[in-house]
Amino acid sequence: MGKIDFIEKELQSLKERDRYRQIRWIEEGPSPWVRMNGGKVLLLCSNNYLGLANDPRLKEKMLQAVEAWGCGSGGSRSISGSLAIHRLLEERLARFHGSEEALLFNSGYSANLSLLTALMGEGDVIYSDELNHASIVDGCRLSKASIQIYRHLDMEHLESLLKENQEKRRKLIVTDGIFSMDGDEAPLPEMIQLAKRYDALTMVDEAHAIGVFGPTGRGTLEHFQLSQEVDILMGTFGKALGCFGAYMAGKKSLIEFLINTGRVFLYTTALPPSVCACVLASLDLLDEEPERRERLWTNVHYLREGLNQLGFDTMKSQAHIIPVLIGEPKITMEMDRRLLESRVFVQGIRPPTVPEGKCRLRVTVMATHSREDLSFALEKFEKVGKELGLVR
Numbered sequence: 002m003g004k005i006d007f008i009e010k011e012l013q014s015l016k017e018r019d020r021y022r023q024i025r026w027i028e029e030g031p032s033p034w035v036r037m038n039g040g041k042v043l044l045l046c047s048n049n050y051l052g053l054a055n056d057p058r059l060k061e062k063m064l065q066a067v068e069a070w071g072c073g074s075g076g077s078r079s080i081s082g083s084l085a086i087h088r089l090l091e092e093r094l095a096r097f098h099g100s101e102e103a104l105l106f107n108s109g110y111s112a113n114l115s116l117l118t119a120l121m122g123e124g125d126v127i128y129s130d131e132l133n134h135a136s137i138v139d140g141c142r143l144s145k146a147s148i149q150i151y152r153h154l155d156m157e158h159l160e161s162l163l164k165e166n167q168e169k170r171r172k173l174i175v176t177d178g179i180f181s182m183d184g185d186e187a188p189l190p191e192m193i194q195l196a197k198r199y200d201a202l203t204m205v206d207e208a209h210a211i212g213v214f215g216p217t218g219r220g221t222l223e224h225f226q227l228s229q230e231v232d233i234l235m236g237t238f239g240k241a242l243g244c245f246g247a248y249m250a251g252k253k254s255l256i257e258f259l260i261n262t263g264r265v266f267l268y269t270t271a272l273p274p275s276v277c278a279c280v281l282a283s284l285d286l287l288d289e290e291p292e293r294r295e296r297l298w299t300n301v302h303y304l305r306e307g308l309n310q311l312g313f314d315t316m317k318s319q320a321h322i323i324p325v326l327i328g329e330p331k332i333t334m335e336m337d338r339r340l341l342e343s344r345v346f347v348q349g350i351r352p353p354t355v356p357e358g359k360c361r362l363r364v365t366v367m368a369t370h371s372r373e374d375l376s377f378a379l380e381k382f383e384k385v386g387k388e389l390g391l392v393r
């Protein structure tokens with residue numbers, strides 16, 4: 002037997018269980034319609050929620066920054082990679098959230114890993130919603146803290162776990178603001194109350210909420226008027242802001258602590274300056290063009306209502322992420338395939354990304370989708386849903 006035969010076996014097993022993943026190639030930037038396999042398909046699974054990823058003004062800012070600063074940052078932040086433009090963006094983000102400080106990270110994944118492993122360790126306890134993003138799950142595991150998983154959104158369960166662990170050194174409650182696969186919202190007011198009562202730190206991952214939730218797009222914390230109550234906020238640039246990268250915002254001492262102890266922050270090359278220039282411009286557009294957010298919400302309501310009228314189960318989604326629950330992997334991927342044949346690209350999502358039996362199509366809406374685009378999608382969902390006996 003060869004040394005790597007086990008890989009072939011594992012791959013075969015994934016195929017037999019309908020868990021095998023294949024990368025799909027899009028041949029141009031994330032617009033409502035994209036070229037794929039030589040033809041045009043409606044893109045209904047991108048996180049480019051506000052349509053900023055190919056905004057000409059942001060492209061221009063990036064190009065100008067490349068001219069001014071070059072392509073790469075040339076080092077990690079703690080050696081020579083900290084450029085004035087990184088600082089400019091951090092100051093801007095702190096003002097954006099009304100927090101004392103902010104710190105950039107290369108991605109949301111690395112931000113969560115860095116924070117959780119720096120802040121929490123042996124003798125500590127992390128309370129984590131069972132549907133938190135994989136980067137939180139991995140950060141919890143790597144931290145070596147005790148991990149208490151509470152049932153999704155269940156604050157009574159969280160409280161019962163908080164009661165059991167009163168003697169721990171540090172306590173942290175961590176949650177997605179908007180859940181990435183279910184599109185529902187964390188009960189932040191109740192969570193913050195519990196944190197106060199049981200003396201726990203709080204962290205909210207706003208990856209999907211920045212630019213979309215709250216009266217001015219500052220996220221679910223703004224929506225609940227809790228921006229000043231949370232200890233740690235994580236936001237990303239790769240979704241509504243149309244670029245790439247992430248940040249943490251919080252107290253000055255927390256950021257100082259991360260600069261000194263966050264291994265994922267310390268041991269990696271800093272973000273390219275052009276990314277910072279793009280995000281600075283993107284933050285401007287967020288304030289200058291609130292109509293993008295309004296268009297997104299109009300689109301979300303239209304599509305979700307349409308899907309519900311057809312008889313699809315969109316779970317308890319309250320957001321621009323609309324899960325269409327199917328159940329088992331085989332039929333989910335068949336629906337995904339047939340929709341793509343009908344020129345609608347919606348990715349089927351299977352375990353381990355979602356729990357067993359909860360496979361779904363994860364539909365995401367963009368502000369730049371037209372009413373005709375969404376009606377086209379609904380027509381195809383109806384056709385394929387009927388073919389597969391999922392709706393009548």
Ligand code: PLP
Nearest residue numbers: 108109110134177181208237239
């Ligand atoms: N947190 C949540 C809730 C996410 O959905 C994601 C990405 O999908 C991340 C963190 C990771 O962010 P990034 O893509 O910037 O690594």
